[in-house]
Amino acid sequence: MLRMFDTHQIRKTRELSGRLWDVTLLSGDREGEKRKVMVPGCLEALPGLGNYRGWSAYETTFSAGGNVRLECKGVSHFARVYVDGEEVTRHYNSYTPFSVCLRNLEDGEHTLRILVDNEFREEYALDMPNDYMSYGGISRGVALESVPDCYIRWMHVTPLRAEGEDWIADVKVLCENLSDQTQRAAVRLRIAGEETEKQEREMKPGETLFSFPELRIHGVQTWDMEHPALYLAQAVLEQNGEETDDWIDRIGFRTVAVEGRRVLLNGKPLRIKGFCRHEDHPQYGCALPAEAITYDLALIRDLGANSVRTSHYPNDEIFLDLCDEMGILVWEENHARGIPEERMRNPHFEPQCEQVIREMITEHYNHPSIYIWGILNECASDTEYGRSCYQAQYDLIRSLDTSRPCTSASCKFNKDLCQDLPDVCSWNMYPYWYEERSASQMLRDTMDWVETAGNGAGKPFLVSEIGAGAIYGFRDPSMDVWSEERQAEILGKQLREVAACEECMGMYIWQFCDVRVAREGWAMHRPRTRNNKGVVDEYRRPKLSYAAVREVFQSLPDYWDER
Ligand code: ADA
Numbered sequence: 001m002l003r004m005f006d007t008h009q010i011r012k013t014r015e016l017s018g019r020l021w022d023v024t025l026l027s028g029d030r031e032g033e034k035r036k037v038m039v040p041g042c043l044e045a046l047p048g049l050g051n052y053r054g055w056s057a058y059e060t061t062f063s064a065g066g067n068v069r070l071e072c073k074g075v076s077h078f079a080r081v082y083v084d085g086e087e088v089t090r091h092y093n094s095y096t097p098f099s100v101c102l103r104n105l106e107d108g109e110h111t112l113r114i115l116v117d118n119e120f121r122e123e124y125a126l127d128m129p130n131d132y133m134s135y136g137g138i139s140r141g142v143a144l145e146s147v148p149d150c151y152i153r154w155m156h157v158t159p160l161r162a163e164g165e166d167w168i169a170d171v172k173v174l175c176e177n178l179s180d181q182t183q184r185a186a187v188r189l190r191i192a193g194e195e196t197e198k199q200e201r202e203m204k205p206g207e208t209l210f211s212f213p214e215l216r217i218h219g220v221q222t223w224d225m226e227h228p229a230l231y232l233a234q235a236v237l238e239q240n241g242e243e244t245d246d247w248i249d250r251i252g253f254r255t256v257a258v259e260g261r262r263v264l265l266n267g268k269p270l271r272i273k274g275f276c277r278h279e280d281h282p283q284y285g286c287a288l289p290a291e292a293i294t295y296d297l298a299l300i301r302d303l304g305a306n307s308v309r310t311s312h313y314p315n316d317e318i319f320l321d322l323c324d325e326m327g328i329l330v331w332e333e334n335h336a337r338g339i340p341e342e343r344m345r346n347p348h349f350e351p352q353c354e355q356v357i358r359e360m361i362t363e364h365y366n367h368p369s370i371y372i373w374g375i376l377n378e379c380a381s382d383t384e385y386g387r388s389c390y391q392a393q394y395d396l397i398r399s400l401d402t403s404r405p406c407t408s409a410s411c412k413f414n415k416d417l418c419q420d421l422p423d424v425c426s427w428n429m430y431p432y433w434y435e436e437r438s439a440s441q442m443l444r445d446t447m448d449w450v451e452t453a454g455n456g457a458g459k460p461f462l463v464s465e466i467g468a469g470a471i472y473g474f475r476d477p478s479m480d481v482w483s484e485e486r487q488a489e490i491l492g493k494q495l496r497e498v499a500a501c502e503e504c505m506g507m508y509i510w511q512f513c514d515v516r517v518a519r520e521g522w523a524m525h526r527p528r529t530r531n532n533k534g535v536v537d538e539y540r541r542p543k544l545s546y547a548a549v550r551e552v553f554q555s556l557p558d559y560w561d562e563r
Contacts, residue, residue, distance in 0.1 A: 001290055002073065002141040004321035010236065010246040011151070016060060016112070017141040027054020027119075039142060042076070042135040042285025043118070051519060058114045058138055065107030067178060069147045071099040072114070074140030074316065076286070077127050080115040092124060092352060094139065094286075095313035095335050096359035101147065103178055114138060120520070125349040126335045126356070129521030131531055132278050132312065135285040140316050148239070149179040150203055152247040155235045156365045157191070158403050159253040162266075165219050167253040171212040173235045177203040186238040191251075192220045192231035198238075210235075222266055223252025223368040225306055225558055228327035230368070252324060252368025258405050258423050261460050261503055262560060265329070265371065269560040272506025273553045274307030274331070275300055275535070276465055279315060280515040282538050290318050297322055299536060300512065303546065304553030309464065309508045312337040312377045314360040323369035330367070331407070331464075331508070333374030334360060334393070341380035344389055353389070354396055361400040373397050373406045374464075378428060381408070382415035390418045409464035413446060419456030428465035428510070431497075432490045439466070439497035443504060460505045466494045467510035470545065471527060472537035482527060484544040491535070492548040499556055509549065514538045 002015060016039070023037040035046065043049050043056060072079060076094030080087055089100035118136025120127055127134050158170040173187050186200040187210040194217065199210050221229035230250050237245040254266050262269035277296065279286040288296070293316075300308060306329055310319075313335035323330050334356040343349060357375070364370060375393045380386030390408065397406045405423035410416045419425050427446050431439040443463070450456040470487030479486040491509070498507045514534035517523035523531070530538065535545050 001318065002143055003317055004290070004325065005232070005248070005250055007248050008145070008246055009234070009248065010243055012146040014062070014144045015141060016062060016144050017138070019060070021138070022059045024057045024059075025052065025054075026056055037137070039138045040073075040140050040287045041137055042139050042287050043137040044133070044135050045283060045285040045287070052136065053119050055115060055117045055119070056136070058116060060112050061109055062112060062144055063109050064144060064146065065105055067147045067149065067151075068102045068105050069099055069145040069151070070102065070112070071097060071143045071145070072138065072140070073097045073142070075114065075116055076118055076136050076139045077124050077134060078117040082113040082115070084110050085113075093126065093335060093356050093359070094134070095315070096356055097140070097363055098359070101176075101178055122346065123348050125343065125346040125352050126339070128339070128343065129518035129523065130337055131517050131523045132337070133280060133285070133516035133518060135287075137285070137287070139285065139287040148244045150175060150177045150183050150185045150237060150239060151245045152187075152235055152237055153207070154362060155233065155247050155249060157233050157249070157251045159251070159255060160214070161255065162222060162253070163216075167217045167220050167222075169215050169217055169253070171215055171233070173210040173212075173247070175203060175208050175210065175237060177205050177208065180205050183239065188236045188238060189215070190234040190236065191215070191217050192233070194218060217253070220253050223254040224266055225327040225329065228252060228325060228368070230324055233366075249366045250321070250324065251366050254368050256371045256404050258460060260458065262505055263371065263405060263424060263460055270329070270371070270505065271556060271558055271560050272307050272329070272462060272508065273305045273556055273558075274309055274329075274506065274508040275303070275305050275512040276309045276311040276508050276510045277512040278311060278515045279319075280513065280538070288316075290322070293319050293322055295540065296512065297326055297328060299540060300328065301326065303535065303550050304556070306558050307331065307506075307508070308512075309333070309374070311511070314356065314364065317364070320364060320367045320369060324367055328369060329371045330369045331372045331374050332360065332364060332370050333377065336376045336379055338378045339376070339380070341383045341386050344380055344386055350389055350392065353393055357393060357396050358400065361397065365401065371404060372424065373401065373404055374426070375406065375408045377409045378411045381410050381418040382412040384417070387417045390421055394421050407462065407464075414449060416454060419450050419454040422459070424460045424462050424505075425450050425456040426462045426464035429463060430465075430467065431494060433468040439494045440501070443498060443501050447503060461503060462505050463498050463507035465510035466498065466507055467491065467533045468494070469532040470543050471532050472514070472541055472543055482532065488544040488548040491545045492552065495549065495552040499552060505560075509535065512536065513540060
């Protein structure tokens with residue numbers, strides 16, 4: 001399953017995932033070993049391959065002819081894609097989709113071979129041994145589509161404002177002409193069941209953008225957390241009076257704005273009660289099926305939370321689709337955790353970060369649940385060079401999307417040079433855990449500094465991480481470190497103290513569930529080679545802190561003006 005709804009009615013599509021592929025391991029002492037592997041899936045979730053690093057070759061076959069568009073939703077970390085033995089594209093970054101159009105493929109059976117590498121290498125600047133597991137494999141779905149020479153690449157719908165019973169929206173549709181001749185084509189829109197406008201154009205070879213500003217959409221409901229009303233938007237491409245291609249996405253009508261110290265959803269000041277969540281599961285690695293993601297979201301809802309931060313990379317669209325449906329707000333961020341200046345100076349770092357941002361925003365633009373974009377968690381925001389990267393990435397986000405605010409999570413107290421750049425100032429803090437100070441004190445100190453020397457005066461302030469660790473099943477009434485009792489007590493104190501601070505718009509708990517960490521590098525020193533700050537363990541079994549969090553979160557309303 002690639003999405004929670006059909007994305008085409010006219011274009012013929014087929015999923016190449018949801019089936020077994022042949023995999024040959026190509027590295028180390030397992031070289032030559034063959035397996036049948038479910039795609040999507042992670043190599044490390046297979047018996048005996050829990051720590052496999054290196055190259056592997058995934059193979060399957062498909063029957064098709066004519067123009068074929070092949071889309072991979074995520075291959076970790078690096079993919080080289082071959083059709084009938086010829087390399088057709090390559091892509092780095094595990095957490096964003098990529099596609100390739102093959103022109104005039106001969107009718108018949110073809111082989112698809114994807115070489116996958118999950119090694120840590122200099123040229124993969126965003127991956128390093130880290131406080132989460134960098135899994136390997138074709139970890140998200142693969143689609144095969146038949147497209148005409150002129151086809152639709154994407155459609156972006158920007159809800160602008162409600163007017164009585166209606167909504168006003170901007171729509172942009174990007175089309176591509178794969179041929180070397182100019183062709184005439186029209187794009188027609190059907191939004192929320194209603195035919196709207198049609199535009200006809202000459203399409204030169206390459207890309208053509210069709211823009212539909214200020215469209216009036218009649219009688220649609222506003223999307224919000226309580227009533228996440230969703231509608232289908234379809235762009236249809238017509239040539240010579242025939243419908244030749246289409247693109248369907250699911251949209252919600254809502255606005256996000258920043259006003260003073262608050263982020264407003266449809267004009268109402270949001271109070272964030274959230275969890276940071278890694279895509280991680282002992283059985284599936286990072287390739288959680290829809291059922292497992294749904295269970296996570298059900299727990300998150302039960303805990304009284306209203307938001308998830310996709311730390312530290314863009315997530316699978318199934319997760320985003322489910323958040324759209326369940327009215328759960330999403331902070332989605334690019335792929336970077338704790339990267340020091342030295343590595344930010346790697347010549348691949350900036351282009352790779354920017355590519356992730358481009359792919360993330362282009363592909364996920366229409367999700368109403370995404371209310372904020374994040375970048376560069378705990379990177380070198382305390383150096384001039386680091387600042388230049390933050391600046392460039394914020395500029396890029398703002399050039400791609402003006403309808404959402406942006407932020408980044410910092411831990412560089414007293415040294416951060418970047419607080420003037422984001423729309424929301426976000427801080428990771430671990431009072432009572434890594435720090436002796438109380439949560440109220442840490443919050444006060446950080447906010448005072450951001451307001452004055454930090455150059456972030458007057459902006460919304462968000463706690464982007466707060467938490468403590470516990471090992472599931474370790475009970476100790478004397479509250480020793482790693483006991484469930486100690487985590488429950490610390491989290492209860494942290495949350496109550498943050499909730500009492502009205503200038504702070506909300507908080508994200510680090511983290512939803514325990515996760516595997518790299519066995520290479522510093523993180524391997526964590527007990528069990530896991531980051532144990534989950535409120536549930538890796539099997540989603542609630543720790544004592546579950547009840548403590550639930551009590552606080554459920555007592556807090558979703559908006560600041562509701563008492
Ligand atoms: C940081 C980081 C997280 C995690 C956390 C921790 O704040 O952003 O990824 O490593 O610390 O558990 O210490």
